Each structure stands twice: as structure tokens, then as C-alpha cells.
Amino acid sequence: MAIANSRIVADVVEISEFPDLAQRYMVRGVPKTVINDGVEFLGNVPEATFVAHIQQVEAGYK
Amino acid sequence: MALLSPETQAEIKKIFEELAGDVRLLLFTQRDSPLIIPGQDCPSCKDTRTLLEEVAALSEKLHLEVYEGPADSEIAREHGINRLPALIMTAEGVRGKVRYFGLPSGYEFSVLLGSLVDVSKAETDLSEDTMNVLDALDKDLHFQVFVTPT
Numbered sequence: 001m002a003i004a005n006s007r008i009v010a011d012v013v014e015i016s017e018f019p020d021l022a023q024r025y026m027v028r029g030v031p032k033t034v035i036n037d038g039v040e041f042l043g044n045v046p047e048a049t050f051v052a053h054i055q056q057v058e059a060g061y062k
Numbered sequence: 063m064a065l066l067s068p069e070t071q072a073e074i075k076k077i078f079e080e081l082a083g084d085v086r087l088l089l090f091t092q093r094d095s096p097l098i099i100p101g102q103d104c105p106s107c108k109d110t111r112t113l114l115e116e117v118a119a120l121s122e123k124l125h126l127e128v129y130e131g132p133a134d135s136e137i138a139r140e141h142g143i144n145r146l147p148a149l150i151m152t153a154e155g156v157r158g159k160v161r162y163f164g165l166p167s168g169y170e171f172s173v174l175l176g177s178l179v180d181v182s183k184a185e186t187d188l189s190e191d192t193m194n195v196l197d198a199l200d201k202d203l204h205f206q207v208f209v210t211p212t
Contacts, residue, residue, distance in 0.1 A: 001158070001188065001192070001205075002156075002157075004186050004188060004193065005157050006158055007196075007199050007201070007202045008203045009142070009158060009161065009205070010159065010160050010205040011204070011205065011206045011207065012163065012164075012170070013208050014106075014165060014170070014210070015209065016210055017105075017163070017164040017165065033205060034206045034208070035203060035205055036203060047192055048192075051192050054195060057203065
């Protein structure tokens with residue numbers, strides 16, 4: 001998605017090296033995805049589910 | 063000693079046959095120093111650099127640029143980097159930013175190789191519905207995917 005759109009920054013973060021982030025985002029399982037610090041989900045999800053999370057962000061979460 | 067065995071290198075070269083365009087790999091890492099500065103320690107910086115140097119050597123389409131310095135250096139800030147090691151993968155036609163923080167080891171190493179191929183193609187296999195949603199975005203989006211080395 002970040003390849004296709006200039007408004008997207010996509011990061012992969014190794015939590016073992018950045019435990020402060022693991023703590024801040026309460027990562028208890030991986031892969032855990034956080035969008036704009038507001039919407040989060042665990043595991044690999046289908047594309048449509050990922051998009052639904054994006055729409056949730058668009059709808060009002062900061 | 064090389065991190066990648068000759069067998070692994072051969073496998074990676076096969077994957078890299080799929081590389082379409084040139085890819086820039088911008089690595090932000092600590093200056094190699096015998097001194098450890100408290101609070102600025104980066105235990106995986108050295109391995110990450112070695113690994114990426116070995117990977118980049120496997121294809122002439124991969125261009126590694128190494129930026130040494132603290133995480134708050136000007137060039138790092140310009141790219142929105144505040145942690146080390148950090149890697150930005152980009153190519154002509156890539157619109158957003160694809161970044162990797164930490165040492166890509168284990169399963170994540172194959173994710174990295176896949177990302178390099180995707181970035182070089184600068185195209186995705188996203189559905190039309192997804193593209194429509196992305197085209198209509200009225201916010202900037204920051205995805206953070208947290209992983210562990212396995």
C-alpha cells in the first residue's frame with residue numbers, strides 16, 4: 001500500500017530491539033499492526049479487513 | 063566472515079532475478095566505534111550493515127547508501143528516522159515510504175527480500191476496491207507492524 005500511495009508510511013519494527021515501542025503499543029503477540037496510533041489488530045489479515053481498519057482510521061480515530 | 067552462506071547467496075540471486083528497476087536502500091546506522099555511548103548503543107547496527115552490504119552485492123540493481131551518525135542527525139531527521147538501525151527502500155514510481163527498523167533476521171529476512179522485489183517493481187497486486195479507498199484518503203497513514211525475529 002505504501003508503494004501505491006504517497007500518504008502512507010509503512011514500517012516494520014523488530015520489537016526485541018525496541019522494547020520501549022513494544023511496551024508503548026502493548027505488543028503481546030506478533031505480527032501486531034498499529035495504524036496512526038489509534039487502530040490496531042493482531043496477525044495477518046485479509047486485504048479487505050486491513051482496508052476496513054484504514055476506513056476506521058479515516059472515520060475519526062487520530 | 064560472511065553472514066550469508068554461498069548456498070543462501072545463490073538462492074537470493076534467484077529471487078533477485080525478479081528485480082525490475084533499481085532500488086535505493088538508505089541505511090541509517092551508528093558510526094562504527096569502539097566507544098559505547100550510553101543511551102546510543104545500537105547492538106544490531108553492525109550486523110545489519112554487514113547483512114545489507116552482502117545482500118546489495120548480489121544484484122547490480124540494488125544501491126546501498128549508508129548514513130552514519132546518531133538517530134537525530136540532520137539527514138535522519140529529514141527522512142523521519144529517529145531510531146537505529148533503520149532502512150528505507152525506495153525506487154522510481156514508489157509513492158509512499160517503506161521502512162524497516164532493526165535487524166531483519168529469520169523469517170523477517172525473507173520479508174525483506176520480498177519487499178525489495180515489490181519496491182523494484184513499484185507495483186502492487188492490490189484489489190481495485192483497495193486502490194479506490196487509498197486514492198480517496200484524506201489523512202496521512204502510518205502503519206507500524208511489530209515483529210519478532212524467529
